[in-house]
Amino acid sequence: MKHLQADVVVLGAGSAGMGAFRNARLHTENVYLIESHVYGTTCARVGCMPSKLLIAAAEARHHALHTDPFGVHLDKNSIEVNGVEVMNRVKAERDRFVGFVVSDVEEWPAERRIMGTAKFVDEHTIQIDDHTQIKADRIVIATGSRPITLPQWENLGDKLIVNDNVFSWETLPESVAVFGPGVIGLELGQALSRLGVNVEIFGVGGHLGGISDPVILQEAIETFSAEVPLRLHSHTEAKLNADGKVEIHWTNDGESGVFVADYLLSAVGRRPNVDNIGLENIDIVKDERGVPIANPLTMQTSIPHIFIAGDASNQLPLLHEASDQGKIAGENAGKFPNINNGLRRSPIGVVFSNPQIISVGTRFSALQDIYGDDLENKVAIGQVSFKNQGRSRVMLVNKGHLRVYADKKTGRLLGAEGFGPSLEHVAHLLAWSHQIGMTVPEMLDMPFYHPVIEEGLRTALRDAASKLA
Ligand SMILES: Cc1cc2nc3c(=O)[nH]c(=O)nc-3n(C[C@H](O)[C@H](O)[C@H](O)COP(=O)(O)OP(=O)(O)OC[C@H]3O[C@@H](n4cnc5c(N)ncnc54)[C@H](O)[C@@H]3O)c2cc1C
Numbered sequence: 397m398k399h400l401q402a403d404v405v406v407l408g409a410g411s412a413g414m415g416a417f418r419n420a421r422l423h424t425e426n427v428y429l430i431e432s433h434v435y436g437t438t439c440a441r442v443g444c445m446p447s448k449l450l451i452a453a454a455e456a457r458h459h460a461l462h463t464d465p466f467g468v469h470l471d472k473n474s475i476e477v478n479g480v481e482v483m484n485r486v487k488a489e490r491d492r493f494v495g496f497v498v499s500d501v502e503e504w505p506a507e508r509r510i511m512g513t514a515k516f517v518d519e520h521t522i523q524i525d526d527h528t529q530i531k532a533d534r535i536v537i538a539t540g541s542r543p544i545t546l547p548q549w550e551n552l553g554d555k556l557i558v559n560d561n562v563f564s565w566e567t568l569p570e571s572v573a574v575f576g577p578g579v580i581g582l583e584l585g586q587a588l589s590r591l592g593v594n595v596e597i598f599g600v601g602g603h604l605g606g607i608s609d610p611v612i613l614q615e616a617i618e619t620f621s622a623e624v625p626l627r628l629h630s631h632t633e634a635k636l637n638a639d640g641k642v643e644i645h646w647t648n649d650g651e652s653g654v655f656v657a658d659y660l661l662s663a664v665g666r667r668p669n670v671d672n673i674g675l676e677n678i679d680i681v682k683d684e685r686g687v688p689i690a691n692p693l694t695m696q697t698s699i700p701h702i703f704i705a706g707d708a709s710n711q712l713p714l715l716h717e718a719s720d721q722g723k724i725a726g727e728n729a730g731k732f733p734n735i736n737n738g739l740r741r742s743p744i745g746v747v748f749s750n751p752q753i754i755s756v757g758t759r760f761s762a763l764q765d766i767y768g769d770d771l772e773n774k775v776a777i778g779q780v781s782f783k784n785q786g787r788s789r790v791m792l793v794n795k796g797h798l799r800v801y802a803d804k805k806t807g808r809l810l811g812a813e814g815f816g817p818s819l820e821h822v823a824h825l826l827a828w829s830h831q832i833g834m835t836v837p838e839m840l841d842m843p844f845y846h847p848v849i850e851e852g853l854r855t856a857l858r859d860a861a862s863k864l865a
């Protein structure tokens with residue numbers, strides 16, 4: 397067993413861990429980075445990037461199939477999806493992104509990087525497999541998260557898959573049952589469906605794409621279910637049939653049926669990797685999910701020299717949040733005991749479905765928690781439907797609905813939820829306005845070009861402005 401001493405040890409070399417390592421090293425050279433699996437990050441390897449590559453291929457087919465209303469006619473039979481080529485591009489481009497990340501990691505001194513699974517022995521000791529023990533002054537937990545699968549699916553063997561498996565396919569399958577209509581399930585399910593794979597999406601509790609505003613949710617369900625069967629209140633039983641396929645027996649809102657699929661894709665959520673790192677050996681304060689509670693401005697846990705960042709913290713499991721949290725945790729671990737509050741930006745979320753789903757600032761459900769029955773008196777809600785929005789109709793992407801929330805008294809933008817065409821851009825305008833504390837009248841003083849989708853945002857803002865006190 398090798399014994400080392402460190403100022404800072406970072407557990408996990410994902411986006412958060414890399415940021416933590418880089419920033420801790422600005423304060424001390426004596427930092428170690430531990431990785432149990434491979435370099436390259438979840439985002440680049442099996443997350444953000446390959447999912448968007450798959451979606452890009454799906455959009456190409458979708459556009460080719462929907463040119464008729466413009467008077468442009470393609471022979472639909474000639475539109476062929478070559479699954480091998482689709483997956484080759486997804487993997488080749490993905491590998492390019494992963495390559496950049498890996499070369500960043502490999503620029504760091506090899507003796508500072510240790511491969512193996514890290515666990516706490518006590519508050520200052522990290523054990524790595526059975527080969528190394530490090531006594532560390534300060535520790536950053538950046539171990540990420542992993543997909544959840546349910547025990548009742550264990551009998552499905554290799555027909556039960558998660559997002560990681562999708563991105564190693566040689567070609568596209570014929571059919572997939574997607575469980576979980578959240579962010580991952582909707583993005584992957586719709587993309588596969590648009591590529592010609594037979595997809596059905598199963599959910600519980602009526603949720604879709606993380607939407608919390610009931611007005612947006614209802615319209616989004618109508619829009620997406622016109623394209624992919626959504627069974628959002630389902631009771632299901634899944635088993636392997638004699639052909640080795642997955643047979644889903646389902647009931648949903650009084651209907652029932654059987655869906656036979658090549659795979660069951662589990663997208664029912666992700667679990668922070670903190671249940672397997674020896675937290676039982678340290679006296680750290682955890683939430684009801686067993687995740688160490690941390691101050692979101694310093695990323696410091698209840699044990700002052702232990703910090704946490706990224707998906708492991710379960711605060712906002714998104715890439716830019718993992719980078720920000722990693723930077724804050726690394727910097728504070730590096731200069732501990734002098735720690736500072738780091739920059740936390742306005743919340744922004746984009747689901748890369750089509751239409752895209754967005755949320756900014758305080759979501760509708762959080763406003764309900766804050767104001768309860770008084771919500772109507774306190775919050776001005778402005779809205780726009782994209783059905784008749786000029787540019788959206790021009791482009792034939794006129795589906796969606798946006799609601800913006802403003803403080804009735806001050807006019808300040810509180811948040812927004814919606815779905816609609818290319819709303820990733822509108823989400824950024826809203827998030828930037830939210831972060832600098834703009835009021836709705838101030839936002840309306842900003843320029844809006846014509847004809848653009850952002851004019852839809854202006855309609856929603858004007859509606860909100862008319863309801864301010
Ligand atoms: C399909 C999918 C699509 C996504 N799309 C988007 C998107 O479009 N936009 C967006 O913002 N976010 C997206 N995300 C979320 C984003 O990928 C994550 O929030 C982000 O990658 C989390 O980074 P992290 O550093 O916390 O975790 P990771 O990158 O997972 O890093 C954690 C690292 O810790 C290692 N590790 C775990 N346990 C140990 C241990 N005990 N010892 C040592 N090492 C350990 C792991 O091997 C891993 O390398 C997506 C996620 C998925 C799954």
Ligand SMILES: NC(=O)c1ccc[n+]([C@@H]2O[C@H](COP(=O)([O-])OP(=O)(O)OC[C@H]3O[C@@H](n4cnc5c(N)ncnc54)[C@H](O)[C@@H]3O)[C@@H](O)[C@H]2O)c1
Pocket residue numbers: 546575576577578579580581583598599600601603604605606663664665666712713714745746747748
């Ligand atoms: N575009 C993006 O930014 C992006 C893309 C992908 C992932 N992510 C991140 O990854 C996180 C995890 O995504 P996710 O989709 O795994 O989780 P999620 O929490 O968004 O969705 C899980 C869904 O599964 C449903 N569900 C739970 N139990 C179920 C069951 N037994 N059967 C059927 N459905 C069930 C839930 O109701 C929910 O709708 C997201 O919260 C997001 O932060 C972001």
